[in-house]
Amino acid sequence: MTNKIELCKVTDVKLGEALKIEKEGLVLAVFNIDSEFFVTDDLCTHGPGSLSEGWVLDDLVECNFHNGAFNIKTGEAVTAPCTEKLRTYQVVVENQLIYILI
Numbered sequence: 001m002t003n004k005i006e007l008c009k010v011t012d013v014k015l016g017e018a019l020k021i022e023k024e025g026l027v028l029a030v031f032n033i034d035s036e037f038f039v040t041d042d043l044c045t046h047g048p049g050s051l052s053e054g055w056v057l058d059d060l061v062e063c064n065f066h067n068g069a070f071n072i073k074t075g076e077a078v079t080a081p082c083t084e085k086l087r088t089y090q091v092v093v094e095n096q097l098i099y100i101l102i
Protein backbone atom coordinates (compact mmCIF):
# COMPACT_ATOMS: atom_id res chain seq x y z
CA MET A 1 0.00 0.00 0.00
CA THR A 2 1.28 3.47 -0.85
CA ASN A 3 1.73 5.91 1.99
CA LYS A 4 1.22 9.60 1.23
CA ILE A 5 3.19 11.87 3.55
CA GLU A 6 2.64 15.62 3.73
CA LEU A 7 5.93 17.52 3.92
CA CYS A 8 5.34 21.26 3.63
CA LYS A 9 3.73 24.05 1.63
CA VAL A 10 5.12 24.94 -1.79
CA THR A 11 5.77 28.44 -0.47
CA ASP A 12 8.06 27.03 2.24
CA VAL A 13 10.75 26.14 -0.34
CA LYS A 14 12.28 29.08 -2.15
CA LEU A 15 13.20 28.89 -5.81
CA GLY A 16 16.63 27.26 -6.28
CA GLU A 17 16.84 26.29 -2.62
CA ALA A 18 16.21 23.31 -0.37
CA LEU A 19 14.41 22.71 2.89
CA LYS A 20 15.13 19.97 5.43
CA ILE A 21 12.04 18.12 6.61
CA GLU A 22 11.86 15.37 9.22
CA LYS A 23 8.72 13.24 8.98
CA GLU A 24 7.85 9.71 10.00
CA GLY A 25 11.44 8.72 10.65
CA LEU A 26 12.69 10.13 7.35
CA VAL A 27 15.10 13.04 7.05
CA LEU A 28 14.49 14.63 3.67
CA ALA A 29 15.60 17.50 1.48
CA VAL A 30 12.85 19.21 -0.54
CA PHE A 31 14.19 21.10 -3.56
CA ASN A 32 12.55 23.77 -5.68
CA ILE A 33 13.95 23.71 -9.21
CA ASP A 34 12.14 26.15 -11.50
CA SER A 35 9.02 25.81 -9.31
CA GLU A 36 9.06 22.03 -9.67
CA PHE A 37 9.59 20.11 -6.45
CA PHE A 38 11.90 17.16 -5.85
CA VAL A 39 12.61 15.21 -2.69
CA THR A 40 15.69 13.22 -1.75
CA ASP A 41 17.20 11.90 1.43
CA ASP A 42 18.90 14.77 3.23
CA LEU A 43 21.94 12.74 4.28
CA CYS A 44 24.74 12.59 1.75
CA THR A 45 25.61 9.02 0.79
CA HIS A 46 29.28 9.81 1.28
CA GLY A 47 29.21 10.99 4.89
CA PRO A 48 27.56 13.33 7.37
CA GLY A 49 26.74 16.15 4.94
CA SER A 50 23.20 17.56 4.98
CA LEU A 51 22.19 18.17 1.37
CA SER A 52 19.58 20.77 2.28
CA GLU A 53 22.56 22.84 3.44
CA GLY A 54 24.42 22.24 0.19
CA TRP A 55 24.53 24.40 -2.90
CA VAL A 56 21.90 23.99 -5.60
CA LEU A 57 22.96 24.68 -9.17
CA ASP A 58 20.42 23.88 -11.87
CA ASP A 59 19.42 20.28 -11.13
CA LEU A 60 22.51 19.45 -9.07
CA VAL A 61 23.17 19.72 -5.37
CA GLU A 62 26.71 19.97 -4.11
CA CYS A 63 27.35 18.67 -0.61
CA ASN A 64 28.99 21.27 1.60
CA PHE A 65 31.13 18.65 3.34
CA HIS A 66 33.50 17.34 0.66
CA ASN A 67 31.93 18.96 -2.42
CA GLY A 68 30.55 15.79 -3.97
CA ALA A 69 27.39 16.32 -6.02
CA PHE A 70 24.17 14.57 -6.98
CA ASN A 71 21.53 14.99 -9.62
CA ILE A 72 18.49 16.07 -7.61
CA LYS A 73 16.01 14.57 -10.10
CA THR A 74 17.58 11.13 -10.42
CA GLY A 75 19.72 10.83 -7.30
CA GLU A 76 22.74 9.85 -9.39
CA ALA A 77 26.10 10.70 -7.85
CA VAL A 78 27.78 12.96 -10.41
CA THR A 79 30.89 14.28 -8.67
CA ALA A 80 33.46 12.49 -6.51
CA PRO A 81 33.85 11.62 -3.75
CA CYS A 82 30.14 10.66 -3.98
CA THR A 83 29.62 7.36 -5.77
CA GLU A 84 26.51 5.89 -4.15
CA LYS A 85 23.13 6.95 -5.50
CA LEU A 86 20.91 9.15 -3.35
CA ARG A 87 17.37 7.97 -2.65
CA THR A 88 14.73 10.04 -4.41
CA TYR A 89 11.00 10.07 -3.75
CA GLN A 90 7.90 10.36 -5.87
CA VAL A 91 6.42 13.81 -5.29
CA VAL A 92 2.83 14.96 -5.54
CA VAL A 93 1.67 18.58 -5.20
CA GLU A 94 -1.96 19.14 -4.27
CA ASN A 95 -3.61 22.31 -3.02
CA GLN A 96 -0.21 24.00 -2.60
CA LEU A 97 1.07 21.18 -0.39
CA ILE A 98 4.02 18.89 -1.18
CA TYR A 99 3.67 15.18 -0.48
CA ILE A 100 5.80 12.12 -1.11
CA LEU A 101 4.45 8.69 -1.95
CA ILE A 102 6.29 5.78 -0.41
Ligand code: FES
Pocket (backbone or CB within 6 Å): 044, 045, 046, 047, 048, 049, 063, 064, 065, 066, 067, 068, 069, 081, 082
Ligand atom coordinates in the same frame (compact mmCIF):
# COMPACT_ATOMS: atom_id res chain seq x y z
S1 FES B 1 29.72 13.98 3.16
FE1 FES B 1 28.90 14.70 1.29
S2 FES B 1 30.60 14.70 -0.06
FE2 FES B 1 31.37 13.83 1.78
